[in-house]
Amino acid sequence: MSSRNPIIAVTGSSGAGTSTTTSSFEHIFRTLGISSVNVEGDSFHRFSRQEMDMEKRKAKESGENISYFGDKANDFEALERLFRDYGEHGKGKTRRYLHTFDEAVPYNQMPGTFTPWEDLGEGTDLLYYEGLHGGVVTDTIDVAKHVDLLIGMVPIVNLEWIQKIIRDTNKRGHSREAVTASIVRSMEDYISFITPQFSRTHINFQRVPTVDTSNPFSAKAIPSLDESFVVIRFREVKNVDFQYYLRMIDGSFMSRVSTLVVPGGKMGLAMELILTPLIRDLIERKTQANKQLDWMSDL
Ligand SMILES: Nc1ncnc2c1ncn2[C@@H]1O[C@H](COP(=O)(O)OP(=O)(O)OP(=O)(O)O)[C@@H](O)[C@H]1O
Numbered sequence: 315m316s317s318r319n320p321i322i323a324v325t326g327s328s329g330a331g332t333s334t335t336t337s338s339f340e341h342i343f344r345t346l347g348i349s350s351v352n353v354e355g356d357s358f359h360r361f362s363r364q365e366m367d368m369e370k371r372k373a374k375e376s377g378e379n380i381s382y383f384g385d386k387a388n389d390f391e392a393l394e395r396l397f398r399d400y401g402e403h404g405k406g407k408t409r410r411y412l413h414t415f416d417e418a419v420p421y422n423q424m425p426g427t428f429t430p431w432e433d434l435g436e437g438t439d440l441l442y443y444e445g446l447h448g449g450v451v452t453d454t455i456d457v458a459k460h461v462d463l464l465i466g467m468v469p470i471v472n473l474e475w476i477q478k479i480i481r482d483t484n485k486r487g488h489s490r491e492a493v494t495a496s497i498v499r500s501m502e503d504y505i506s507f508i509t510p511q512f513s514r515t516h517i518n519f520q521r522v523p524t525v526d527t528s529n530p531f532s533a534k535a536i537p538s539l540d541e542s543f544v545v546i547r548f549r550e551v552k553n554v555d556f557q558y559y560l561r562m563i564d565g566s567f568m569s570r571v572s573t574l575v576v577p578g579g580k581m582g583l584a585m586e587l588i589l590t591p592l593i594r595d596l597i598e599r600k601t602q603a604n605k606q607l608d609w610m611s612d613l
């Protein structure tokens with residue numbers, strides 16, 4: 315954690331909606347006049363799509379498993395290094411994984427490849443990460459400890475799979491069978507690396523559909539916001555003004571002492587109401603820390 319160079323991370327599985335959530339954060343940053351550097355978790359995959367296909371074949375031959383959720387396919391050290399460097403110096407290195415032709419063409423590259431590593435961050439107010447591993451901890455690395463505000467984006471698992479299957483088939487050119495196989499192959503890593511993160515978050519947002527999603531593998535469409543509720547669990551936030559949220563968000567209620575439930579259509583409003591003051595606090599702490607540093611260097 316760093317008062318001078320704060321880091322916000324939205325962490326969630328593939329298809330959970332971390333990229334979609336980014337627009338809510340960008341709106342808050344614009345409102346508060348904050349300049350952020352945005353980092354995508356997929357940039358820290360170890361392998362291009364072609365290399366990963368080879369790794370999957372090798373793993374299968376030796377009776378092992380490899381998935382995008384685990385440490386074999388992701389460079390957690392590089393991610394921790396970026397967070398540490400940004401926290402200490404306000405800069406670091408990242409790159410982009412290009413999923414689609416639309417993303418790849420401007421770089422004159424093919425989908426499934428990486429852009430070169432480049433320096434980023436200089437002069438920004440905060441680092442914003444969205445991806446699979448913003449709260450990951452293993453025996454050798456601890457990404458979570460560098461994060462000042464850690465948000466879990468966790469639809470219930472049937473909905474997560476529907477979102478992944480429909481996004482990967484419609485936008486990323488994969489077959490339904492290939493996506494289903496990747497869900498199966500990823501399950502062990504999902505339990506070891508993805509879900510433990512949601513016990514380290516400050517707040518979890520869990521979308522719960524109110525329509526039948528009992529066979530996610532045959533679903534034709536993603537349940538809409540109006541066909542869902544969002545369960546918001548405050549884990550590590552003090553002095554939460556639930557009365558204020560209940561007054562401001564029509565149709566909201568509390569299901570437990572630390573849990574607010576809002577209609578799906580109010581998710582954007584809820585995020586704005588809840589996150590804006592927390593982000594403002596991070597920026598105020600940054601201003602104070604920098605003032606203190608200036609004052610000490612004047613001595
Ligand atoms: N709240 C939501 N309501 C309706 N659809 C949603 C919602 N959140 C995400 N989706 C849809 O689910 C799919 C996956 O979302 P998104 O691409 O944001 O996931 P992601 O977590 O960024 O995945 P990855 O890490 O694999 O890139 C997209 O098609 C998106 O439009």
Ligand SMILES: O=C(CO)[C@H](O)[C@H](O)COP(=O)(O)O
Nearest residue numbers: 328356363382413426446486
């Ligand atoms: O979303 C993912 C992980 O978060 C993808 O599965 C991963 O980035 C690989 O992408 P692709 O299958 O398009 O090569």
